[in-house]
Amino acid sequence: MTGNLKKRYEQLTSDRSVFLERGRDASVLTIPSLLPPDGHSSSTNYSTPYQGIGARGVNNLASKLLLTLLPANSPFFRLTISDTDLQELGAKARGEVEAGLAKIERMAMSDIEAKAVRVPVFEALKHLIVSGNALVYIEKATSAVKVFC
Numbered sequence: 351m352t353g354n355l356k357k358r359y360e361q362l363t364s365d366r367s368v369f370l371e372r373g374r375d376a377s378v379l380t381i382p383s384l385l386p387p388d389g390h391s392s393s394t395n396y397s398t399p400y401q402g403i404g405a406r407g408v409n410n411l412a413s414k415l416l417l418t419l420l421p422a423n424s425p426f427f428r429l430t431i432s433d434t435d436l437q438e439l440g441a442k443a444r445g446e447v448e449a450g451l452a453k454i455e456r457m458a459m460s461d462i463e464a465k466a467v468r469v470p471v472f473e474a475l476k477h478l479i480v481s482g483n484a485l486v487y488i489e490k491a492t493s494a495v496k497v498f499c
Contacts, residue, residue: 373481380404412475425455470495
């Protein structure tokens with residue numbers, strides 16, 4: 351199976367290289383280490399752009415998108431029940447239902463904060479802005495969030 355995957359990966363290199371080069375060209379002008387050149391290592395010296403407006407623009411836009419997607423100290427979604435269902439339950443149950451839904455919202459938000467989703471999402475947003483491509487993967491076993499570019 352691994353041999354087949356490696357062979358398929360090599361076959362698709364030419365299709366992938368066009369998008370990688372376009373992303374690398376944009377990365378050189380903004381944040382060079384975001385999408386490094388082919389064959390880079392830990393000792394690679396990246397060219398420094400003569401001004402930092404590209405990097406500031408990418409970071410500013412990614413920050414604003416992150417705050418829109420995952421606002422701080424407030425849920426980014428709202429659980430509600432339809433009015434017809436509320437009428438069937440009666441006026442007394444409305445408060446209980448809304449309290450239960452609010453509790454679920456808080457639990458979901460605390461789960462997102464506990465898993466530290468903000469950092470990988472911010473990284474993925476920067477890659478989407480610069481190169482237009484990123485993959486956010488959530489492992490089933492550990493619920494760890496990883497970004498692949």
